[in-house]
Amino acid sequence: MNKDNAIELKNKIDVNRLPKHIGIIMDGNGRWAKKRGLPRTAGHREGVKRVTEIVEAAYNLNVQYLSLYAFSTENWKRPKNEIETLMKLLIQYIDKEIEKIHNNNIKVQTMGDLSKLPLPVIKEVNRAVELTKNNTKMVLNIGLNYGGRDEIIRAVKNILDDFKLGKIKKEDINEENFKNYLYTKDIPDLDLLIRPSGELRLSNFMLYQVAYTEFWFSDIYWPDFKEKHLYQAIIDYQKRDRRFGGV
Ligand code: FPP
DSSP: HHHHHHHHEEEEEOGGGGGEEEEEEOOOHHHHHTTTTTOOHHHHHHHHHHHHHHHHHHHHHHSSEEEEEETTTTGGSSSHHHHHHHHHHHHHHHHHHHHHHHTTEEOOOOOOOOGSSOHHHHHHHHHHHHHHHTTTTTEEEEEEEHHHHHHHHHHHHHHHHHHHTTSGGOOOOOOOGGGGGTTTTTTTTOOOEEOOOOOOTTTTTTTTTTTOOEEEESSSGGGGOOHHHHHHHHHHHHHHHOTOOOO
16 A cells, blocks of 8 residues: 555545544564564664554544553563663654654653653653644643553552542542553543554553444554554544444
């Protein structure tokens, strides 16, 4: 499919029924590289290029929230050099893109325990968050040392702290205000979750926020994921009948 097909697909999207919040589990970088006889890190490098393109495509469509799974709480099990490359790529991405992101009025947010990341990464991420904190066109929410279970456990601990301080009563805890204890407290639930690479699982991504999310899976590896795939996912999403438990 060439660029013209991408435009054709884009034109099929009903701009009045866009998913407000799209999440992407960017998977398949390693397999993409292996298929080409390249080191896994080459897949991550190519994957970053897709991050740039997909952020831009989502922004041009007026998607309001885009959540990307960049590094999970489980990814620490990977070889040291791969972790180091991922951290370097993150710094390079912010360094290269932050000016454009800021000029485009995009707010960068993160979810996950940043304190465990290398100091240069923390500094660069904080710089991006601070610089863009008042931007309003789109939120780019990046999962860094993020795990859905970890997020829920952290929420429970924070609720217990507030309980001890008398800030919250047991009977006050409900689905709505539980959200205030999540990393995504200012972000609506996910409407559409995209997972390329042929895996049909959640891998600990936004477990609380996917209760009524539409899933879109594809065999394409993340480094091959182009804007046309994003458009196709949105077109398919718009064909779904979302009932949220109703009829
Ligand atoms: C999964 O592919 C991908 C990751 C664990 C890292 C995703 C990170 C990036 C695309 C780059 C950095 C992010 C930003 C926001 C600049 P995999 O390695 O698990 O692939 P495999 O399943 O084929 O081995």
